[in-house]
Each structure stands twice: as structure tokens, then as C-alpha cells.
Amino acid sequence: MEKISVKAARLAEAIGKQVLVRGWIRTRRDSKGGFSFIELNDGSSFASLQIVADGSLSNYESEVKHLTAGSSIAVEGEVKASGGRGQATEVLATKLTLLGGADPETYPLQKKQHSLEKLREWAHLRPRTNTFGAVTRVRNCVSRSIHNFFQEDGFLYIHTPIITASDCEGAGAMFRVTTLDLEKLPRDGSKINHALDFFGKPAYLTVSGQLEGEIFACSLGKVYTFGPTFRAENSNTSRHLSEFWMVEPEVAFNELTDNMDLAEQFLKRIFKDALEQCPEDMAFFNEHYDKTTIETLQKIVVTDFRRLPYTEAVEILEKSGEKFEFPVKWGIDLQSEHERYLTEKHFQGPVILYDYPRTLKPFYMRVNDDDKTVRAMDVLVPKVGEIIGGSQREERLDVLTQRMGEQHLNPDDYWWYLDLRRFGTVPHAGFGLGLERAVQFITGMANIRDVIPFPRTPGSAEF
Amino acid sequence: MEKISVKAARLAEAIGKQVLVRGWIRTRRDSKGGFSFIELNDGSSFASLQIVADGSLSNYESEVKHLTAGSSIAVEGEVKASGGRGQATEVLATKLTLLGGADPETYPLQKKQHSLEKLREWAHLRPRTNTFGAVTRVRNCVSRSIHNFFQEDGFLYIHTPIITASDCEGAGAMFRVTTLDLEKLPRDGSKINHALDFFGKPAYLTVSGQLEGEIFACSLGKVYTFGPTFRAENSNTSRHLSEFWMVEPEVAFNELTDNMDLAEQFLKRIFKDALEQCPEDMAFFNEHYDKTTIETLQKIVVTDFRRLPYTEAVEILEKSGEKFEFPVKWGIDLQSEHERYLTEKHFQGPVILYDYPRTLKPFYMRVNDDDKTVRAMDVLVPKVGEIIGGSQREERLDVLTQRMGEQHLNPDDYWWYLDLRRFGTVPHAGFGLGLERAVQFITGMANIRDVIPFPRTPGSAEF
Numbered sequence A, B: 001m002e003k004i005s006v007k008a009a010r011l012a013e014a015i016g017k018q019v020l021v022r023g024w025i026r027t028r029r030d031s032k033g034g035f036s037f038i039e040l041n042d043g044s045s046f047a048s049l050q051i052v053a054d055g056s057l058s059n060y061e062s063e064v065k066h067l068t069a070g071s072s073i074a075v076e077g078e079v080k081a082s083g084g085r086g087q088a089t090e091v092l093a094t095k096l097t098l099l100g101g102a103d104p105e106t107y108p109l110q111k112k113q114h115s116l117e118k119l120r121e122w123a124h125l126r127p128r129t130n131t132f133g134a135v136t137r138v139r140n141c142v143s144r145s146i147h148n149f150f151q152e153d154g155f156l157y158i159h160t161p162i163i164t165a166s167d168c169e170g171a172g173a174m175f176r177v178t179t180l181d182l183e184k185l186p187r188d189g190s191k192i193n194h195a196l197d198f199f200g201k202p203a204y205l206t207v208s209g210q211l212e213g214e215i216f217a218c219s220l221g222k223v224y225t226f227g228p229t230f231r232a233e234n235s236n237t238s239r240h241l242s243e244f245w246m247v248e249p250e251v252a253f254n255e256l257t258d259n260m261d262l263a264e265q266f267l268k269r270i271f272k273d274a275l276e277q278c279p280e281d282m283a284f285f286n287e288h289y290d291k292t293t294i295e296t297l298q299k300i301v302v303t304d305f306r307r308l309p310y311t312e313a314v315e316i317l318e319k320s321g322e323k324f325e326f327p328v329k330w331g332i333d334l335q336s337e338h339e340r341y342l343t344e345k346h347f348q349g350p351v352i353l354y355d356y357p358r359t360l361k362p363f364y365m366r367v368n369d370d371d372k373t374v375r376a377m378d379v380l381v382p383k384v385g386e387i388i389g390g391s392q393r394e395e396r397l398d399v400l401t402q403r404m405g406e407q408h409l410n411p412d413d414y415w416w417y418l419d420l421r422r423f424g425t426v427p428h429a430g431f432g433l434g435l436e437r438a439v440q441f442i443t444g445m446a447n448i449r450d451v452i453p454f455p456r457t458p459g460s461a462e463f
Helices: A116-121 A130-152 A210-220 A256-277 A279-288 A293-302 A310-319 A336-346 A397-406 A411-422 A435-443 B116-121 B130-152 B210-220 B256-277 B279-288 B293-302 B310-319 B336-346 B397-406 B411-422 B435-443
Strands: A018-031 A035-041 A049-054 A072-081 A089-100 A176-178 A203-205 A222-230 A243-252 A306-309 A351-357 A373-381 A385-392 A428-434 B018-031 B035-041 B049-054 B072-081 B089-100 B176-178 B203-205 B222-230 B243-252 B306-309 B351-357 B373-381 B385-392 B428-434
Touching: A018 A049, A018 A089, A035 A072, A049 A072, A116 A130, A130 A222, A130 A256, A130 A279, A130 A435, A130 B130, A130 B210, A210 A222, A210 A243, A210 A411, A210 A428, A210 B130, A222 B222, A243 A256, A243 A435, A256 A279, A256 A293, A256 A351, A256 A373, A256 A385, A256 A428, A256 A435, A279 A293, A279 A435, A293 A435, A306 A310, A310 A336, A310 A351, A336 A351, A336 A373, A336 A385, A373 A428, A385 A435, A397 A411, A428 A435, B018 B049, B018 B089, B035 B072, B049 B072, B116 B130, B130 B222, B130 B256, B130 B279, B130 B435, B210 B222, B210 B243, B210 B411, B210 B428, B243 B256, B243 B435, B256 B279, B256 B293, B256 B351, B256 B373, B256 B385, B256 B428, B256 B435, B279 B293, B279 B435, B293 B435, B306 B310, B310 B336, B310 B351, B336 B351, B336 B373, B336 B385, B373 B428, B385 B435, B397 B411, B428 B435
Parallel strands: A049 A089, A306 A351, B049 B089, B306 B351
Antiparallel strands: A018 A035, A018 A072, A035 A049, A072 A089, A176 A203, A176 B176, A222 A243, A243 A428, A351 A373, A373 A385, A385 A428, B018 B035, B018 B072, B035 B049, B072 B089, B176 B203, B222 B243, B243 B428, B351 B373, B373 B385, B385 B428
């Protein structure tokens, strides 16, 4: 008796084997011939396994005929060739054991379709649905693909800190982390005495591992981070989370063109792996959530990403004749409508914009010889807009210090970051990809809260 | 001209190639014959690459002869066979460009040995040392090995939440996460109005992803988490961090024996990969930090872990004739001295203890038929003691509810956890491994602060 997954039992190779399969019942229907068909799912694949349970089972009348959706069972039997549509095999049960029932009066996931909003309230049960099983497998595939892409190329995975005492990262509003008793805050005169907090000063949740990633790139060459990051902004949109996972590669000796090459290869690899390794899940998303997602990904995988400077993009937008809500001129931050015009109408594919106005971008991006632009790059894709943001970093100590001055930052707060430019400085570049944005793009799910197990958003940190 | 890593240039296959290598200078020594040897490291391997730079370089007198440790350079030249000890190749430079100097008057990492304590203050530069380069590569190897082990076996990687509004996990003291202005706390009468905090109620940093992991195991079968976890305890020891990375597999239908099998295979795989994939780094640790580490790991990889019930372990300890600081009797929590006696003296190898007294363990561990013990397991290894803790989980709703009562927990706080037992409950089991403890064990590093990039401990959250 071989313990086997639903995925393995569905393969033609399994025919003839005596197996034990376990999982949760999706549906049961009884035939007039005195037997029942049970659809059994265990998460190993999108498709369920058909179990044929007949009257020869000792508990057929007493249990099998009363099995309900959501119940867990163990089935012993032989894998047989199946005449059913969409399945090569089925299991003819010789023994069926009910492990745990699910009262149809109270089990929330009944056969009727539930809204995605409603399922968020049942985040502890939604992985049992087709949609969230598929999201979980695709998200897993993308995560694995991210690690494989970098590991195969000799990158080192670095765990940059989650708690940071620098409130100077500047990428967004931060959450405070504290062990102070808020009802009895220690005071030094009239002010709170932060020296008595856990870390001896105020501490926050990180908004990016980039600066710490640069430390490792500037000593060990090729590195990447992949961990949670946080934004305390009060954004209630379908594209924002307060807690999300970010991937940030950083490479010594890379210049902006190398960075674009890396980002393009990286995205293509992730999309390709999702298409190849999750075909059933992707077919489901394509059918039920976004009829164009497979075609879009297939096209991106084989298309060279168009690369053009911000300045040229602005010219294209100005000449487009389109009526934009936000008028275009050199120096503005491009809006979603502009990005979508470029990727969906003008180029009909992914675009990498680079060399943005220095006033739009953070202090650490390398200043170009024109003194007006910096070596920033954004990768834009149809429907979603920006999916990757990155830059070549400023490796010249004097220019970096000057840029910090322009942005009213105190160099003392960045002493260690500046040290990287004092001692053996090197050109280097990197970028960031939000995992959830990538999974959203691949699956076509409209709301980012539906591509993370337990979304954290303003007012909500359930489960 | 091929861009090549130090690791690749050190291979005999590279001989004859025209290459470009870039990295940081470890040492330079000049020969009387009018040439210099430079040891170049780029993080791709423990060993450095020997560069031979001679008087034919146009900048030999002006620059090469003044190059200092920590400077970054780019070298073009041919890979030649080397007569030097411990190296198959060297590069004869035809062009050498200084990218960034490092003033020997101010560069902290001079040739003399620095203490590990001192290097913690220079955490932005310590990855440039032999020790922290090796730690980073081994840590990366272990992290990759963790993912590979689970992915190859069909586990799904789940990102359980970092911020949680349940203060009921019970595994340790928690950090509060807040956006309230501590100087102007909103009040509702005399009490702080937590409803105005970001998530509408008090929120904390997670101490474990287990309970959320169980949600996914109880719908998709085999899952694991791998992410940061937090402890707000004021522990200043060589084995505690306030922020560390934890791996937590959780498997539906697994019972305690399956859980032990999984833990044993898992540890062996990690140790084997470190030995096989980081031989130079491991040789370094074995020589400089722990003369027994390679031998210990090699032995563990081929030894069956001894498994015995807590009750038998107590009997062995009672009969041992050893004088323990903490006297042994049934019902006590085993101390480090007891664990070390078992692994180092009595069994001389790893031990899995199981079936602990119910009073010692959390509510979610499955109660045995004897009603006195629960299906807990701890994997103990020599020198370190407990490296893995886990259990079969209580899948029976009535027993679980009763256990919560014993431990004065409110079932309403765990409504979703109890739902997993209400609807299609299944036997399941899992365990947790602290990444840093594992890396500490493998490398033999004495202090856990030296196996994580930027340690967070009471009073310290630098970088």
C-alpha cells in the first residue's frame, strides 16, 4: 500500500497500484447503480481525484452516502483507468475512512460561489477553494523561481534586518516597534525617554533592504534579499498592502544596462516557470479571471523589452494626441495612464524607462553626466504599469554627499553607507520587485489582498 | 574578453582564457624582480585569486605599487597555470584599473586580526573578512538547501503574516507595532483608544507562523514557512536574538513518527549540503573555530537518530550518577546540561526525545492515551542541545478546547484555529528550526550574533 498524492494518483503511470490517498471532499454524487463518485483534493494539484465508492464498502450506507463537502477522508484502493472526461485515472475504493466531518449547516464553503470579499473573512478556509489553492501554488512557484534564478547564477541570499533603528530610509511611512508600556510611558522631563525602549532608541519596521543589500554587494559581489517589507501609509487600494514580500538583487560592478538585462531575464524566467510548472492553475485563471493572461505572459517571454529614456517617453506622450487626466511635460512623475499608454497602445509590450529627472528620484541613484537625470529605471508592463524599480547607485562619495544635501538628509545618519564609498567603492546596481504585484500580474487577480495568505491593510490584521 | 568570477578563474579549465576580473584587494606584496602579487577576492569563493602585475603595466610605478588592502580593482589579463601552493591558476595582468582606493590610515580592516566583538561594530565591513564571507556563503547554502528539500518533496512555501493582532500565540514576549504618536496618544476617557491605531486594535510582531501554517496544511497538505520571527525577551546570551529566521513545516496526515522522520531527513540534508557545497568555508571553520565540526556533521549524516520517550530519558539521567546543577525527576523541563549529557556522553549523537509531560507543553500538542503526556518531540544535537522542536497537533475539537481551558486561554480568540477541527479535521504535525541555531551548529561559531548579517538584541539595532 503506497501513500500517494492526488497529483501522483492522477497520472497514468499509477494505474494498477494499490494506494492510500487522503484529502478533503469537494463533491459527492450518488449514482442510481448503488455507488458514489467523490471528488477528492489534497492541494497537490488543481484537479481533484475521482474516487469510486460502491455498496461493497461496509460503511457505504451508514457513512459514504452521507459524506459532505469539506469532510476529510482516507481511501484505500486500486488506481484504475478512467473513462471520465479530463481524467486519466480514478481510484476504486476498497476501504474508506471518515477522518473529520463538516456539518453542511455550518460549513461556510458550500457549493454556491462566494465573493472574493466574503472569502477574505474566511481566510482560514479559503485555501480550500479552487481560486486560493491555485493562487497558493502559483505564489509558491514564483517564490521558488526567484530563488532558483539567483542561486543558479551564484547570487547569495541575504537576510537584511526587519527591525531598523534608522528612520532615514525615506521610502515610505514606517511602523514603530516598541516594548514600552503605552499606558505608563517612561519620561525624561516632559519628553518620552526612548532610551528605555527595547533597542535603546526608537525602532521601526523596514521599508526596504536595499541599503543593507548594498553592504553585501560591496563585499561579496552578487546578492539578493527576499523578505517582508512594510508601509504604514493609509492606502486602501487594490494594489497596496501594509505588509508585502519584496525581492531586491544588488550586484557589484553592474551598470544600468547590466541591471536592465538582469531585470528582463529575471521577469521572463518567473513568467516562463509559472506557465510551464502551473499549467492547470494558469488555465483556471485564464478562464475565470483574465482571459488574456496566458497570451500576455507567453508574448512577454519571447519579446525583447523596449528600452527608452524618460525624455523620449515624454516626447512620445506629448505627440500622442491622447487626452490625459494629468498633462505631460518633462519633469513630471509619470502616472498610471501614461505608463499604460506606452505599454498597451504605443509599444504593446513591456518597456524599460530610464534616465529619470534627478528631482524625482532618491539620493542614492547615480547622477548622469548631463547633471539633470539619474540612472534610474522602471520596468513597465501592460495592465499593471510599474512592476520593477531600480537604479545604478551613486558610487562617488562627493556626488552622493551633495545629493544628500539637496534632499536635506544628514550624512551622519548614513555613516556606514558612505563608508562603502570611502573604502574600495565600486559601480553597482540593483532593483526591487514586489512579489504580490508579480503574482497579481501573472494570475490576473484584480485585488492584491487575494494573492497573499493573510493581507494586512489599514484597519485589518486578522488571523 | 570574458567577465569571470574569482571562483571561475581559479579553475584549471580557465587556463588560456583572456578575462576581466573585478574585486577587492586582500593583500599585495612586491617582489624584488619588479612585479607584484595581488590577492583578489570577489565573494564568489573563500579563496582569493592571485594577480601577477608587472612593470610592463603603464601604471605599475604610479598606482599598482601603492595599492592597499580594501581597494577595488578591475584586471584584464590571461589565466595561466600557477606554481603557487593551493592554487591551480593565476592571472597575468595586461591592464589594471583602480576603481576605489581605501586609505590605510582610516580603513578599519587592516591586516591585523580583529576580535569578533569589534567586527560587530563594523557590520557594514565585516562581510569583507574571511570569517563573515564564509558565514554568508554557508548561511546562503543552508537557506537554499531548506527550500530545495521541501520543494523537491512537493511542499508549498507559505508566507505567514509578520504583523499579527492575536496576542495569544503564547510562545514568548512580543513587540508592539504601532503608528500612534506616543507623545499624543488618543484617549477614550482615561484609557488609550487602541481603535485609532493603524490596524484598529493592538498589533504585534509574530513569534511563530505555526498556527497560520496549520491553516494551509489543513487545506493543501504539505507546507512550510521560512521567515523572520521575533522575541521581545531581554535575553543577552550567545544563543538568543530578538529577530531571527525560522523554518516551520506542517504536514497534514503526518503523525509523530512521520514528523520525526521528516526532521531527521531534513537536518541530514542541510548538513550534507553544507559539507558538499561549501568545502572551503567548512575547512576554514574547522581549522579556526571548531576543530570537530566537520567530523561531527559527517557522523550525524550517516547515523540514525536515537529516539526515546522523555520518560526513558529521565530514567537514564537519574541512573547516570552525574551531578547535575538542576536535579532530575519526571515532570521537569530538561536543562541544557541534561540534553548535553544525553547527546554527548550517553548516546554520543543526535537524540529525538518525545512524549513530554502535558504540563510542560503548549495547548496545541496532541494528548496521548495515557492522558499524562503529549506528542511533543525535541531533536537534540551535541554541543547545542535542542535544535528542533515540534509535535503532532491536537486535531480533536473537544480535547483541544479542554486543553485551552487548562491553560486559561479563551477559545473565542482562537475561533479560526478551532474551525480547522470543526470542518474536515485531520491528524497533522510539524516542527520549527531556527536558521541561526542551525548555522551556528554547522559553522561552530560561538556567538549567534556572528551568523546573522545585522543582529538585533536588547539595546542594539544598528545598521
